[in-house]
Amino acid sequence: MRYLTARLGHLLAVLFSVTLLTFMLVNVLPGDIAYDIAGLDASEEDVQAIREDLGLNRPVLLRYIEWLGGVVTGDWGHSYRTGEPVLEAIMSRFPVSLELVIIAQIIALLLAVPLGVISALRNNSRFDRVVAVTGFFCLSIPNFLMAIILIYVFGLWLHWLPVTGYEPISEGLWDNVRNFILPSLSFALAEWTVLTRVLRSDMIGVLQEDYISMARAKGMPVHRILWVHAMRPSSFSLITLLGLQVGALIGGSIIIESIFALPGVGRLLIGSIFARDFMIIQGCITLIALAYVVINFTVDICYALLDPRVRTARAHG
Amino acid sequence: MSKRDLVSTYLRRGTALVLAASVAGIAGIAQAGPTKGGTLTVGLETDVRGFDTVKGGVYGISGRTVAGALEEPLIMYTPDLNYAPHLATSWTNSSDGKTWTIKLRQGVKFHDGSDFEASDVAQHLNRILDPKNKSRSRGFITAIKNAEVVDTHTVRFNLVHPWQGFLPAMAGRDMGSLIESPEQTVAGKQNRHPIGTGPYIFQEWRGGDRVIVTKNPNYWDKDKIHLDKIIYRILPDPQTRYQSLKAGDVDLIWTDRGSSIVSARKDKSVVVYEQSGSGGGLFLLNASKPPLDSEIVRQAVRHAMNQKAVNAVLWKNTRPFSEHPMPFDCGDVNYPHHSIEKAKALVKQYGKPIKLQMIHTTTPRGREYGEINQQLLKKAGMELELLPVDQNILVKRVFTNNYMMSGWRIADSVDVGPQLFGLSFSKSPYNITRHKTPMLDKLSLGMRMAKDEKTRKLMQCKMAAYINKTSNMAFGAKNNYFIIMQPNVKGMRGFSYGTPYVWYLWKDNG
Numbered sequence: 001m002r003y004l005t006a007r008l009g010h011l012l013a014v015l016f017s018v019t020l021l022t023f024m025l026v027n028v029l030p031g032d033i034a035y036d037i038a039g040l041d042a043s044e045e046d047v048q049a050i051r052e053d054l055g056l057n058r059p060v061l062l063r064y065i066e067w068l069g070g071v072v073t074g075d076w077g078h079s080y081r082t083g084e085p086v087l088e089a090i091m092s093r094f095p096v097s098l099e100l101v102i103i104a105q106i107i108a109l110l111l112a113v114p115l116g117v118i119s120a121l122r123n124n125s126r127f128d129r130v131v132a133v134t135g136f137f138c139l140s141i142p143n144f145l146m147a148i149i150l151i152y153v154f155g156l157w158l159h160w161l162p163v164t165g166y167e168p169i170s171e172g173l174w175d176n177v178r179n180f181i182l183p184s185l186s187f188a189l190a191e192w193t194v195l196t197r198v199l200r201s202d203m204i205g206v207l208q209e210d211y212i213s214m215a216r217a218k219g220m221p222v223h224r225i226l227w228v229h230a231m232r233p234s235s236f237s238l239i240t241l242l243g244l245q246v247g248a249l250i251g252g253s254i255i256i257e258s259i260f261a262l263p264g265v266g267r268l269l270i271g272s273i274f275a276r277d278f279m280i281i282q283g284c285i286t287l288i289a290l291a292y293v294v295i296n297f298t299v300d301i302c303y304a305l306l307d308p309r310v311r312t313a314r315a316h317g
Numbered sequence: 318m319s320k321r322d323l324v325s326t327y328l329r330r331g332t333a334l335v336l337a338a339s340v341a342g343i344a345g346i347a348q349a350g351p352t353k354g355g356t357l358t359v360g361l362e363t364d365v366r367g368f369d370t371v372k373g374g375v376y377g378i379s380g381r382t383v384a385g386a387l388e389e390p391l392i393m394y395t396p397d398l399n400y401a402p403h404l405a406t407s408w409t410n411s412s413d414g415k416t417w418t419i420k421l422r423q424g425v426k427f428h429d430g431s432d433f434e435a436s437d438v439a440q441h442l443n444r445i446l447d448p449k450n451k452s453r454s455r456g457f458i459t460a461i462k463n464a465e466v467v468d469t470h471t472v473r474f475n476l477v478h479p480w481q482g483f484l485p486a487m488a489g490r491d492m493g494s495l496i497e498s499p500e501q502t503v504a505g506k507q508n509r510h511p512i513g514t515g516p517y518i519f520q521e522w523r524g525g526d527r528v529i530v531t532k533n534p535n536y537w538d539k540d541k542i543h544l545d546k547i548i549y550r551i552l553p554d555p556q557t558r559y560q561s562l563k564a565g566d567v568d569l570i571w572t573d574r575g576s577s578i579v580s581a582r583k584d585k586s587v588v589v590y591e592q593s594g595s596g597g598g599l600f601l602l603n604a605s606k607p608p609l610d611s612e613i614v615r616q617a618v619r620h621a622m623n624q625k626a627v628n629a630v631l632w633k634n635t636r637p638f639s640e641h642p643m644p645f646d647c648g649d650v651n652y653p654h655h656s657i658e659k660a661k662a663l664v665k666q667y668g669k670p671i672k673l674q675m676i677h678t679t680t681p682r683g684r685e686y687g688e689i690n691q692q693l694l695k696k697a698g699m700e701l702e703l704l705p706v707d708q709n710i711l712v713k714r715v716f717t718n719n720y721m722m723s724g725w726r727i728a729d730s731v732d733v734g735p736q737l738f739g740l741s742f743s744k745s746p747y748n749i750t751r752h753k754t755p756m757l758d759k760l761s762l763g764m765r766m767a768k769d770e771k772t773r774k775l776m777q778c779k780m781a782a783y784i785n786k787t788s789n790m791a792f793g794a795k796n797n798y799f800i801i802m803q804p805n806v807k808g809m810r811g812f813s814y815g816t817p818y819v820w821y822l823w824k825d826n827g
Contacts (some may be wrong), residue, residue, distance in 0.1 A: 030706075030707075030710050030713075031707055031709035031710045031713060032709065032713050033709070035709060035712040035713045035716065036709055036712070037374050037453075038374075038453065040712065040725070040726065040728070042453060042456065043456065043716075043746030043747055044716045044717070044746060045746055046451070046453065046456070047716060049451050050451075053451070081366055081374075082364075082366050082367055082524075083367060083372055083508060083509075084509070084524060089524055092523065092524055093524070093525060151560060151564075155560065155564045156560060156563055156564055159564065159565070162564065162566050163557070163560050163561050163564040163566050164550070164552060164557055164560070164561045164564075164566050164567075165550065165561075165566055166526055258553065258554050258557070259554065259557055260557070261526075261550070261551070261552045261553075261554070261557055261561070263523060263524070263525035263526035263551070267525055267553075268525060271525075271553075274707065274708070274709065275709065276709055
């Protein structure tokens with residue numbers, strides 16, 4: 001209970017500092033959303049009238065406190081450009097970004113775990129070297145370039161998969177998933193390398209432990225040694241890295257979402273930054289900060305589940 | 318039966334068969350025409366901000382392409398520069414030019430089943446004209462004092478002064494011209510759930526992703542409408558948009574990217590439809606910032622600039638060279654053609670070093686435009702400093718007189734008169750080049766108050782000629798539109814305001 005209270009306090013402190021800093025920085029940026037709303041054919045009087053309507057002439061700190069009060073009561077404000085409620089705008093786009101991240105991580109893990117384990121078992125073999133070279137090759141290609149290559153091969157040349165778009169799951173599972181294959185691969189084909197190398201390193205160390213030698217000596221099958229006894233202690237770094245990657249992807253998927261025209265949080269955020277739509281920017285940043293903290297918390301829980309020593313240490317304070 | 322009878326029988330039957338087949342064939346040909354049904358997917362550059370005249374701001378091409386399927390203007394502008402009845406069936410102007418009376422079409426209904434009447438038109442226009450509402454569309458129609466109901470299907474527009482821009486305004490594709498549902502507007506829902514009288518009904522809007530509209534079964538002109546559904550997909554990146562078309566994810570896109578257009582023209586798997594427009598690029602020279610307060614310096618800059626080179630590099634020659642922004646011919650308008658020799662002579666005449674600054678956007682096109690002008694001015698003996706800024710900041714700097722030179726644009730419009738007036742009249746809040754030219758003021762007022770269209774057009778030509786002579790602005794390439802489509806998309810016809818009339822299209826199954 002004490003642990004949970006401490007984590008909650010930590011979450012609130014992070015959210016407060018991130019949102020305050022963002023609010024101040026965005027308001028310091030040159031440019032003015034009122035000009036974007038008014039359009040090129042407006043007059044300066046029109047622009048000033050818009051500023052007055054949106055309350056942009058009021059002190060920044062006052063606007064932040066009002067915003068904070070609204071957030072606590074569930075009112076995250078309205079977009080200056082479209083009038084759409086911020087929470088509604090973000091929540092309609094968050095599932096898209098989340099699905100992209102989850103599918104990307106699943107693909108990365110499906111590649112990384114078996115390849116990492118086998119590479120660890122056969123370290124310095126030809127297989128290990130081929131996996132390493134292939135991995136570094138994939139890692140050296142920026143994800144936007146990977147996206148373009150995938151589009152040309154699978155979308156324009158083979159016509160196997162759609163190039164752009166998004167269909168919600170309500171339109172059909174395959175219609176939903178097939179729009180995520182290429183964008184997810186754009187991420188996963190870089191990430192699997194890092195996950196593989198980390199898992200491989202940890203597992204090589206674990207496989208040299210005495211209890212593993214004991215298991216071998218007792219005649220335990222190799223697959224049981226690997227998947228039951230070696231996998232758990234080797235996965236702490238993997239889980240930490242996974243948590244960091246997921247957090248980074250939620251906010252960092254701007255380029256991939258733009259290339260594949262996925263209506264996610266990344267695209268919403270970048271459009272809002274260019275237009276100086278402060279309320280949407282605040283909402284997106286708050287969501288991303290929340291995501292990081294929640295994921296970090298989840299990673300800690302996973303540690304406790306994987307390693308009884310962590311649970312015991314926490315129980316004894 | 319004898320042999321003779323047999324032959325006769327077979328001949329009769331054969332003839333009957335041939336005749337029947339011919340009739341069926343002719344009937345088939347007669348019935349061939351637009352294919353009914355199906356879904357058209359259109360790739361748009363930007364999302365719509367909203368559909369309410371007051372809350373939604375102003376439309377761009379994307380907004381107009383969506384809104385045009387849902388809402389309609391009173392008058393249609395035909396590609397041959399004439400006006401055709403639409404929601405209005407006839408219109409008359411009073412002898413003093415200050416009153417327009419419009420008869421409305423009967424039997425038209427809004428999507429919610431309510432009747433379309435004169436009170437709807439009056440309410441829509443008066444709402445825009447009310448200064449308290451601060452509608453962004455108001456600035457375009459300030460010559461209208463108010464709109465009043467004469468009877469259920471007759472509206473009277475009272476003008477501040479005779480205004481030949483009235484019919485173009487009623488034939489427009491902007492928020493003010495397209496008639497909204499008054500009930501939906503009063504309920505505060507029009508912005509996100511639009512209702513109009515148009516051939517399609519709003520179904521769904523997934524922000525940042527797509528807008529979906531479905532066929533209006535009660536549309537008053539249903540013979541012209543063929544598709545069951547139109548899906549407008551938001552694809553901001555031009556390369557992504559083009560690739561989506563090539564991959565078959567969308568049926569039709571609009572683009573201004575020279576490389577895509579050139580590639581599409583050579584590609585037999587797509588069809589390119591080209592439509593010329595009005596308006597176009599504009600280059601501003603701020604007459605309040607020395608040394609641009611000197612007409613000699615401004616003319617030197619104009620002669621150094623090279624529109625043909627800019628068209629070749631930035632637009633890959635997909636836009637026409639243009640001496641003025643109007644969609645009609647003006648004859649000679651004093652256009653200062655590129656000539657480094659003339660520019661050098663003017664620099665020498667000025668007699669002092671000329672140091673200038675140009676703001677431009679940080680986009681590749683903005684940077685290229687700046688660099689081209691920098692090199693050209695350098696050849697003529699002038700120094701040009703480039704200052705890249707965000708689009709948002711560029712607009713702010715122009716409006717707050719914090720710039721020396723900048724790119725700009727004149728929006729495509731049936732009548733560019735209001736924009737020309739705003740840019741030219743010295744007391745206009747839109748005089749962004751801050752010039753004070755009595756002759757241009759006189760021409761602007763003469764254009765605005767012209768009693769007939771011929772005089773109005775003549776005055777616009779004279780304004781363009783005077784602007785070219787005094788060089789506080791430089792007209793650039795005229796707008797030119799390229800719609801790239803799948804080959805089975807049919808029915809594209811001439812359009813106005815750069816807005817393809819996608820709601821009239823159909824898709825062949827073959």
